[in-house]
Amino acid sequence: MLRFTLKRIGLSFVTLFLVALIVFFMTHILPGDLARQTLGRDALEESVKQFNIKNGFDKPLLTQFFIWITNLLQGDLGVSLRYGNSVSELLAKPAIKSAQLAIVSLFIIVPISVFGGVIAAMRRGKFTDRLITIGGLSAAVIPEFVWSVILILAFGVSFRIFPVSAFPAAGTGTFFNSIYHLIMPSTALLLVLFGYISRITRAGVVEALESDYMRTAVLKGHSRGSAVLRHVLRNALLPTIAVIASQIPYLVGGLVAVELVFAYPGFGTLLLGAVNARDFSVLQTAVLLTGAVIIFFQLIADLLFAVLNPRIRQRVTE
Amino acid sequence: MTATPTAKTDAATQKTIFRERLAVLRKNKTFVIGVAVLVFWILCAIFGKWIARYEINQMDFKATRSAPSGKYWFGTDSLGQDVFSRVIIGSRLIVIMAFSATALGTLVGTSLGLVAGYFKGWFDTILMRFLEAISAIPVIIIALLAIAAVGRSSTIITILIIGFIFSPNIARTVRAAVLGEAEFEYVAAAKLRTERTPHILFREILPNVLPPLIVEFTVRLGYAIFAVATLSFLGAGVEAGSPDWGTQVAETWSLIFGNTWWPTLFPALAIASLAVSVNLISDGLLEVFEL
Numbered sequence A: 001m002l003r004f005t006l007k008r009i010g011l012s013f014v015t016l017f018l019v020a021l022i023v024f025f026m027t028h029i030l031p032g033d034l035a036r037q038t039l040g041r042d043a044l045e046e047s048v049k050q051f052n053i054k055n056g057f058d059k060p061l062l063t064q065f066f067i068w069i070t071n072l073l074q075g076d077l078g079v080s081l082r083y084g085n086s087v088s089e090l091l092a093k094p095a096i097k098s099a100q101l102a103i104v105s106l107f108i109i110v111p112i113s114v115f116g117g118v119i120a121a122m123r124r125g126k127f128t129d130r131l132i133t134i135g136g137l138s139a140a141v142i143p144e145f146v147w148s149v150i151l152i153l154a155f156g157v158s159f160r161i162f163p164v165s166a167f168p169a170a171g172t173g174t175f176f177n178s179i180y181h182l183i184m185p186s187t188a189l190l191l192v193l194f195g196y197i198s199r200i201t202r203a204g205v206v207e208a209l210e211s212d213y214m215r216t217a218v219l220k221g222h223s224r225g226s227a228v229l230r231h232v233l234r235n236a237l238l239p240t241i242a243v244i245a246s247q248i249p250y251l252v253g254g255l256v257a258v259e260l261v262f263a264y265p266g267f268g269t270l271l272l273g274a275v276n277a278r279d280f281s282v283l284q285t286a287v288l289l290t291g292a293v294i295i296f297f298q299l300i301a302d303l304l305f306a307v308l309n310p311r312i313r314q315r316v317t318e
Numbered sequence B: 001m002t003a004t005p006t007a008k009t010d011a012a013t014q015k016t017i018f019r020e021r022l023a024v025l026r027k028n029k030t031f032v033i034g035v036a037v038l039v040f041w042i043l044c045a046i047f048g049k050w051i052a053r054y055e056i057n058q059m060d061f062k063a064t065r066s067a068p069s070g071k072y073w074f075g076t077d078s079l080g081q082d083v084f085s086r087v088i089i090g091s092r093l094i095v096i097m098a099f100s101a102t103a104l105g106t107l108v109g110t111s112l113g114l115v116a117g118y119f120k121g122w123f124d125t126i127l128m129r130f131l132e133a134i135s136a137i138p139v140i141i142i143a144l145l146a147i148a149a150v151g152r153s154s155t156i157i158t159i160l161i162i163g164f165i166f167s168p169n170i171a172r173t174v175r176a177a178v179l180g181e182a183e184f185e186y187v188a189a190a191k192l193r194t195e196r197t198p199h200i201l202f203r204e205i206l207p208n209v210l211p212p213l214i215v216e217f218t219v220r221l222g223y224a225i226f227a228v229a230t231l232s233f234l235g236a237g238v239e240a241g242s243p244d245w246g247t248q249v250a251e252t253w254s255l256i257f258g259n260t261w262w263p264t265l266f267p268a269l270a271i272a273s274l275a276v277s278v279n280l281i282s283d284g285l286l287e288v289f290e291l
Helices: A002-029 A034-039 A045-054 A061-073 A087-122 A127-140 A144-158 A175-209 A212-219 A224-246 A248-261 A267-276 A280-308 A310-317 B003-027 B029-051 B083-119 B121-134 B139-150 B155-181 B185-192 B197-208 B210-233 B245-258 B262-289
Strands: none
Touching: A002 A061, A002 A280, A002 B121, A002 B139, A034 A045, A061 A280, A087 A127, A087 A175, A087 A224, A087 A248, A087 A267, A087 A280, A127 A175, A127 B262, A144 A175, A144 A248, A144 B210, A144 B245, A144 B262, A175 A224, A175 A248, A212 A224, A224 A248, A224 A280, A248 A267, A248 A280, A248 B139, A248 B210, A267 A280, A267 B139, A280 B139, B003 B029, B003 B262, B029 B083, B029 B262, B083 B121, B083 B155, B083 B197, B083 B210, B083 B245, B083 B262, B121 B155, B139 B155, B139 B210, B155 B197, B155 B210, B185 B197, B197 B210, B210 B245, B210 B262, B245 B262
């Protein structure tokens, strides 16, 4: 297991390095003049030149790349091209805000999706099963912003059950009130992720239901329901957790649109702001950090899988 | 010479298999609904001008934000533009963009996947590492970065970006299928006949990996619709002011707080129906191909 873990961590670093490479070269190779985009189309030749020298854009690309990486490794995330303040300062608060939203979302998404998957598996082939699987996957292909707008219309405007903004008004930001404000945005994310997670749970439970230990449990006198609770869930849940970790990219990608609709000052809002302001030093680092977070969770997912299934361990170390 | 008759029987059996699959699909209600909805939107994309009841930018200043009525079926927006006509004509951009991006991704991805799966070795290893790196960044975020770097939003650029971002996933599917196929005798036989490699890849192996490729195409098409709509909503996918569903939602959704829901809800439902229709199709295909 140790050899596998080390090897898997090594691979994660390779992937992270490649992400950095892709992000950097995408920003610099694609047509589009960074200086002109920052300073405006009518900027003087002289100020463009100065801007490039000041930010090191006159150096060869590879040198620029390694300067960027070295600074990052030393904890220096650079300076915003637009506002001049440090990127780490700009990123910190929104990142925490988004993490809060993501955590609240996961607390809503995971139990509901797992429950849906268990129900679908127990009623396999019946109408409920088809409703959950087809309905879940259909909901998953509808973009978050469409769900957000529909949710706001339904529960924020027509029936005023939930607030239409994800951020409580100043002075009312108590713990529960903050969570209350996050329920609608979380529901938008739930609708997109429910289908994938419940499908995996369903598959795990279906497999477990057909297993020998399940038959033994029923023969021992357990009802089907209690056998599922006591035996099946334990076996079906861990792969589900691993899959949830692999869904993190979709969750993070969904944050951009959801935060915009619900006026939530998180990472997605910051990212979108950097796109609109063409603030590339912020953008580059923010995208790389997104990649790092996702790679981290995928690593966790893979390690979890490996703990569960020694055969995977073998395949990677060979 | 003995190879010819077997090849013919193969073609005959394949035709039967195809017919059987078609029969199964025709009985699959959700698949048929999916096809119907998708065909409807494709027809709107092509003939929208004739279905729409008003010009796309025709403004009726006496009837701004008017609720759905006999005159304006889906109501009007704050400029007095007919929402129904804008939804019908708005199908064009998203249908064209999603199909072109998926086609581009399939073309690039299939070529990469065929080569990687067939030759393996260093090309395969490097490619797979890069694919993993690209899929570590959410599609929307990497697309936003690319659009920002190019410096302007345009239909073509969005198509290119989404196409290239999707190619890794398609490459992965094709590669996995090729790895399975390359073991078969027909590939060895083709090699013995000293067929050229492109011939082996595209004429021998490709037809046999078509089922997973077709399913992957429909799955990607669904994601392309998702991505195109989201990017337009974020103001990055298409030229400003385009009659596109995502843009329409972005331009009008603040009106819903004043209970003017129709300019937003109808394009939003249009996006949902298009995305779901493609999903129902890929779901049906997945079932008949038994993947």
